Structure formats: structure tokens, C-alpha cells
Amino acid sequence: MKRLDTETRQILIKEAVLDIISTEGMSKLSTKNIALKVGVTEGAIYRHFKSKKAILLSIILDVYENLVVKQEEIAISNLAPSKKLFTFFCKQIQYLIKNKGITILLFSEATHSNDSELKKQLLKTLKAQKQLLIKIVQEGIDKNVWDKNLNLNDFSTLYMGIPVILNIELILQKEKFKSDEFCTKMFYLLLKILKK
Secondary structure, eight states: OOOOOHHHHHHHHHHHHHHHHHHHOGGGOOHHHHHHHHTSOHHHHHHHOSSHHHHHHHHHHHHIIIIIHHHHHHHTSSSOHHHHHHHHHHHHHHHHHHTTTHHHIIIIIHHHSOOHHHHHHHHHHHHHHHHHHHHHHHHHHHTTSSOTTOOHHHHHHHHHTHHHHHHHHHHHHGGGOOHHHHHHHHHHHHHHHHOO
8 A cells, every 4th residue: 555645644634624523523532532443553643743733733723724715815806885795705705615523623623722822823714814804804894895894803804704604504404505695695794784
């Protein structure tokens, strides 16, 4: 059997973590279960990551690099505010669907653990998303597209709750869930709030 390089093995380990979280819950996340899912020994897990915390931190860093950075590109693009918001939002939904378990990880382990490093990185990620969202909405207000009386912090807080709704829908709908319909439905609800 061909040995995989460290980067590939780390990706497989992180994918296994997210799979365990999304299908079995945080309580089943152990190095033993991760090793079984990846098909390696527990010792092999520790050759690629110093600890379970290191795996979780790496996943949170991935969220920043693979989602927030892409959302920043959207926020500074020349798209119209409505198109920007739709693209920004749907990019996030698609990412969360592709990486099932991310939302549970972000809002469960990182927020309930007493680990300052995990919380710091989570806060950085969420704060960056919130600032980018506010930038898009402010642009729409400045261009007289959306209501100037809108409280941007309240709107962004409401927006940040959508991943929780997504998780509920994914659990309840399973195979019937359609990401495009979810994006469109939630986006139009956001537009109703923004409307003048």
C-alpha cells in the first residue's frame, strides 16, 4: 500500500473528524474513532497532529482560508450589492454543506471549550465574516438600494444564525434537502429585511 504524504493524511484526518461530528456527534470524536475512520493507528494520528485540539484548530484555520478569504473577494468585487450578498451567502451555504460538521464544531466545541486559542481563532473567523457582511450591506445602503435605518449589527447577528437553520434543515430533510432552494429562500428573507 502506498504511503500518503503528510498533507494528504492531514486532509483525510480532518475529513474524518468532520464526518464523525456530523454523523455521530461531538461525543464520539476520539482519536480511536478518527483512526478507525482513516484506517490508521492512533499513533499515526499523532504523527500528523500533536493533539485533538491541533486537529480542531487546523479545521478552524481552514474555514478562514477556504471560506472567509473567498468571501472577502466577493465583498470587494464590482458586483451589485444584491448580487454580492447572494454570492457571499450561497458560497457560505455551499461550503457548510460540503464540510458537514463545521457548524457543529464551530458552535459547539470551540465555544464550549475553555481553550483560548480555539476561541480566539473562532472569534477571528466570525468577526471577519460579520465585517464583510456589514461592508456589503453598507454599500447597498450607500447606493440607496437598502433601508438606511437598518441596524447593521442586528442584521449581521441574524445572518450569522442561518448556519444553525441550515443544520436543522439538513437533519430533517436529509436526501430531500436542496441547497439551491435553501440559498434562494433564505436570501429572499434577507432581502425583505433589507428592503426600503
